[in-house]
Amino acid sequence: MSSPEVHSAHHAPTSFIGKYVFSKDHKVIGIQYYFLALFSVLLGMTLSLLMRFHMVHPDMKVGWFEKLWPTAAAGGIMTPEMYLSLMTMHGTIMVFFVLTTAPQSGFGNYFLPIQIGAEDMAFPTLNMLSFWTTFLALVVMVAAFFVQGGAPLSGWTAYPPLSGVGRISGPGEGMGQTLWIISIAIFCGASLMGAINFIATTLDLRAKGMSLMRMPLTCWTWFVTAILGLFGFAVLLAAGILLLLDRTAGTSFFIPAGLVVSDQILNHKGGSPLLWQHLFWFFGHPEVYIAILPGMGVTSQLLSTFSRKPIFGYRAMIYAILAIGFLGFLVWGHHMFMSGMSPYSAFAFSVLTMTIGVPSAIKTFNWIGTLWGGKIRFTTAMMFALGFVSLFVTGGLSGIFLGQPSLDLYFHDTYFVVGHFHMIMGVAAIFGMFAGTYYWFPKMFGRMMNETIGKIHFYLTFLGVYAIFTPMHFLGIAGNPRRYADFTNFEFMNSLMPVHTFMTHAAYFTAAVQLLFLFNLFWSLKKGAKATDNPWESTTLEWTIPSPPPFDNFGGHHPVVYHGAYEYSVPGAAKDYVMQTDPAAVSH
Amino acid sequence: MPGSLAKDAVKGPPLPPDAGDFGGGGPGGRGTSRRASLTGMVVLLAAITMMFAALTSAYVVRRGMSNDWNALPLPHVLFANTAVLVASSAALELARRRLKSGRRGEFNRYWTAGTVLGMLFLLGQAYAWHELKEAGIFVATNPSSSFFYVFTAAHGIHLLGGVVALIWVSVQALRLQLGPGKRTVVEVSALYWHFLDGLWVYLMVLFLFWG
Amino acid sequence: MLLGPVVWVLTVVICYFFVAKTWWFPLPISQHGLQYDEQFLRTLVVTGIIFFAAQVALGYVIVRFRDDGRRASYLHGNNKLETLWTSATAVLFIGLVLMGTRIWAEVHWTEAPADAIPIEVLGKQFAWSFRYPGPDGKFGRTDLKLINDAGGNPFGLDDHDPAAKDDLVSASLKVPVGKPIKLILHTRDVIHNFFVRELRLKQDLVPGMEIPFHFTADKIGTYEIPCSELCGLGHFQMRSVLQVMSEADFEKWKQEQLAQK
Incomplete structure (x- = not known):
């Protein structure tokens, strides 16, 4: 890393291997x-x-x-x-x-x-x-x-x-x-x-x-x-x-x-088996935020872009991201309430855990604040971002149960936990990825994805994931432990089998729906309509350059930035968005 | 860190391009690669610090919670090794300053001395392992020896990487690729080396007072 | 636009199942269980209101602020609102955890009463065993080398020790109703977890540790004990039962066991 290679020898490679396999681009x-x-x-x-x-x-x-x-x-x-x-x-x-x-x-x-x-x-x-x-x-x-x-x-x-x-x-x-x-x-x-x-x-x-x-x-x-x-x-x-x-x-x-x-x-x-758990969760809890933070970023970007409004509380959003990042390292013990760890430290961890719920709530409020008074364009990307907000709320709130050691006395390692983390870390994060895909695909590949297939994909996936993961919370409330290969050995689990059967079918259904996405992705790569430089009328720098961008991104030109990232519907501006590179004055 | 949290650029009139509050000046800006290299190194050192902090906390917990911990008889060669490593750091530092003031010949001499001392340290560490082995102390003998081997191996691997970097710098120097205006690689590798030097002193303190 | 109503319908359906309690807790059998259910309900009400309000609001903004030719408002935020909702959620969330602390404290910050009946719980891949100290009130010596599952000695009881001779070993947990019980949780291989739904209690069994745990069951009956921490391929079969008996039945059972020794 010590070799200064940032702008020395940065020429486009010509061989296939240099371009697509061992590429440095x-x-x-x-x-x-x-x-x-x-x-x-x-x-x-x-x-x-x-x-x-x-x-x-x-x-x-x-x-x-x-x-x-x-x-x-x-x-x-x-x-x-x-x-x-x-x-x-x-x-x-x-x-x-x-x-x-x-x-x-x-x-x-x-x-x-x-x-x-x-x-x-x-x-x-x-x-x-x-x-x-x-x-x-x-x-x-x-x-x-x-x-x-x-x-x-x-x-x-x-x-x-x-x-x-x-x-x-x-x-x-x-x-x-x-x-x-x-x-x-x-x-x-x-x-x-x-x-x-x-x-x-x-x-x-x-x-x-x-x-x-x-x-x-x-x-x-x-x-x-x-x-x-x-x-x-x-x-x-x-x-x-x-x-x-x-x-x-x-x-x-x-x-x-x-x-x-x-x-x-x-x-x-x-x-000490507990030593592993401490070290593992010191990584493992921040890992949850590693998975979800970029989804939050994409969601913020898209909600602002497609509601044609500046993001509500830009600074509050940044402070919330920083707070989540910092607190994320102080809450690992909430995975260990039942582990035999000191019950006094469990109390400290639970208070910190509830505290980390606050910046998450701030983000949600700000997202709704962004949409409020907006002029929402329902692109597929936007719908996945809206779906992200819904799933984030649902998945986040079940965390309020699990963050309390007293309630964890029952819920630990039940399907309630499985439902919680799949909702938030699994599905919400994946909605962030879908949103990013539908939004950035035109920039990455120079073609548009099909919006009709995209919307069908969205609705079926949205309903599908709720159908898979909501019932898990009820299984957890009924006490069904996780990581069981089958449920035939316990009487109380027999009555829960219909729920499991329903979830299994919902999973088949949701998985099948993803074929639509794959089809859309690969079909659009070849046959999608050509994308313009800025199809979504976004303000950030990637939309100032061709789709797909040239090797060195800005074609040897050095962009200069005059505004924040989310100047939409600026009064007096010619269009309803002002690019970050637009020198036009923006008065508040 | 360029750009400050205190300045709100969202509000207020747009900044003219040459105003003070901007990023690195863009990819073409002067000094970008130098600054990025130093930043990258500092970030790497933060990661290494974190890794050793994790091992230290495991060490302290493991030592405190059970009664099977036997103090490790530290091989005496470790003290000599410590002196060698500190000396190598000093030599590199002298070399770094010589290069800054343009005295390339002296730079080469000091830098080579530092590199050789670094390799000597690694040999000394290998000898310490050998001594422990002779004394019948292996990685699984006792938690104290397990941690000793883990710490010294982890440190040694990082240092080995450092030696490779030092040799690379020497080669660059011989090819006359370095000078007062081209010394980022020297600064960065010297920084890395000093850090590993400090890390080793820390580990020695840990072994001596918590062993 | 259609998404708004879809979110509303989903919200109502989910709320319905929480109100209808189609799949729910079994009835609690202890004082602690009752308090647990109260804390759960409090949390459910708070989170339920937030859930309903947030989802309905999301649906509302989707419908209300669709692109209908208006100009979007140019607004960067509102510090008063930020302060308001930050402090409101902080108070609410931390308030909840503090309210639940009493329950946690009674389980983990207090010792079992002095007259509690001690029972040692042993987890192993993939079965439970329970040991009672017998008439002398003392747990006898055990030795790893004497462990013999097939021979009915999962604890490795040493019969040369008189204190061990009268120890009772059972494959199910039998306790008298209304009496405080002190469990000593212990495993001989990997991590397991002791869980009784009706008690609203759960605790890991950790290799190398002996973890005390106490409860009082107030209702006669048989309740299942599923292992609740992944312990290997037979995890899903690791089952036992808690039998809460009348005091007379419990004494009778103990006498029968002693007679058989």
Whole structure:
């Protein structure tokens, strides 16, 4: 990184490999990340469909299961350990390779430099390295499916001792779990490289006039997300190394003395399972905000653009982003209320957790304030942004239950938790990505996506995700624990089976609807209507340049910025938007 | 940090292009790459700090919560290693200042000395491991030794990266690519090296007083 | 535009199920359970009102402020409003957590009463065992090497210790009604979680720790105990029951068990 390569030797590569494979162009890298995440989300979604199938039909024989997984689905019936492998890999792939990758590394890589008026990221080579390291991490992660014993079954949180004592605690806990940790460690390295690039770019590469307080909110969220990633992944890396040593070198960081697993007395001494949980959640909670903050940024950008109004409370939004980023590091203990951690610290963590609800609420109020008095254009992108607000409210409010240790005495590790985090971290974040896709696709590929298909996709997905994830809250209220391969062993769960069946069908339906999106995406790449430079009449810098942008973004010209990012419907202006680069005076 | 939170650029008349409150001056602005390189390094150091902070908290917790912790007999060579590393930092610092004032020959000498001392430190660390091994103390022997190996390995890997950077700088110097106006790579790698030097002193204090 | 009504309908449907309680808690069987349900209701009312108001408002702005040829208002924000809703949500959210603290305090900040019946809970992949100290009131010595699940000795009780000889081991948790019970939670392999829905109580069993936990059950009956922390491939089968018995039945059961030893 020490090599000063920002503007030296920055010429467009000519070979195919230099252009599209080992490209240093932030736009190509952004697209590479986007498609890596798209592959991952399809994989993760497929895993979730298999899980939902198994929960409803635990004993059903399916011929091709046996062909695909001769041991894990011997006789065509999925084993419980296979269910847990699917669950672990679904969570891991979604959290790391989708929610961390697409909104930040994908869109962020593509649009952060353009929105601040730079011709590339600060360290293009590091950027390329970061992508290929992420790719390697994905390959290693997927490889866990194919090693002996299959993928790990300890969940995306990998709590030791289950994850720390090897094969004796379950079939996937041998090689599969080791690969899982190695993949995560590689991913940490990649994310750290990415974070360094994002932070340096934001601080040092802004165009003339682009003060921090004029940056689009998308840039603010990418910037703060990078800081979260920087600290979070550094800690996860440390924790992963210790866990790997417990597994392979016989150390006892997390494994206490006196354990008997599968009738074997273990040699470990004195370690603490809680230590892992503290380190993991110190990363894991900020990770939630890594997933959702960029979605908040995109939503803010789109609500302002398509309601033709300045964002309501721009500064309050920034303070809320900063507050979320800061408080995000102080609330990890709320994942551990039931863990045996000191019940006094649980109280402190719960107060801090409720406090972090406040900036989230501020954002919601400001979004509604932005829409108020606006002139809303219902593009598909806008509808996904509006859907984001609805899902964010729904998913956020269930957090008010879980943030109280007293109520967590019942809800911990029930489907209520599953419903909560899927609503907010899963679905709301993915709505942010859809919004970003429909909004930026014309800029990235020079063509428009089909709006009719887009709207059908939106409505069916919106109803679909509510149909999948709302019932989970009721399952949680009825006490249904999560991570159960099936529900046949408990009387009280029998009466809940109709809910599970409904959710499974809703999941099939919602997954099928995504084919519309895929079709729209790939069809529009080839056949979409040509996009103009600024089809949405937005104000930010990416809309001042051609679609798709040239190699160095601004064609050798250095943009100068005169306004904040959201000058819509300015009284006296010729049009209902004033570009950031427009020198026209704007009086307040 | 350019651009200030205190100045509200949303309100008020637009700034003329040459006014004080702007970003880095854009990608073509003078000094952009130098500043970005330094920023990037500081950010990297923050990440490394965080990683060692996590390991330290694990160390303190693990040490405090169980009664199986045995004090580690620190190999004496570590004190010599510490002196060597501090000396290498000093040599690099002298080199950095020589380059700033344009004395390239002296720069080369000091820089090479610093690099050699750095490699010597790594050899010394390897010897410390060897001594522990001879004494029958392995990574799984006791939590104190587990942490010792983890800390020294993590530090050593970072330092190894540093040595590669120092050699790269030496090569650049020999190819006459460096000078008072072209010394970003020197500043950045010296900063990294000083940080690792400080980190090692911190680790020694940790081992000595909390071992 | 259509989205507004869609959001409204969704909101009403969701609220309906929360009011109809089609899938809901089982009835509580303890004082703590009653207090728990009160705190849940308080939280539900507060979040329910916010949920309803926010979604309806979202639907409203979508319908009301659609592009109908007006000019959008040029407005950058309102500091008074920001201050108002910031402080209002802060008071509301933190108020809620403080109100629930009493419940948490009674579970975790207080010791079990001195006359509480001690029972050791052992979790292992994938079964529960419960140990009663027997007439001498003392838990006897155990040894990892003596563990023998097939032979009915999951704790590894050492029969050479007189205190261990009269310890009772059961696969279900049997307790007398209305008496304080003190559990000592303990696992011999991975993390498990002890959960009884009707008690509104849950606690992890952590390797290397012995976690005390107390409750009083006021209603005779049988209640299921599902393991609620992922413990491996048999997690979904790790089941036992809590049997709350009359005091006479409980004593009778203990005598029968002792006689069988």
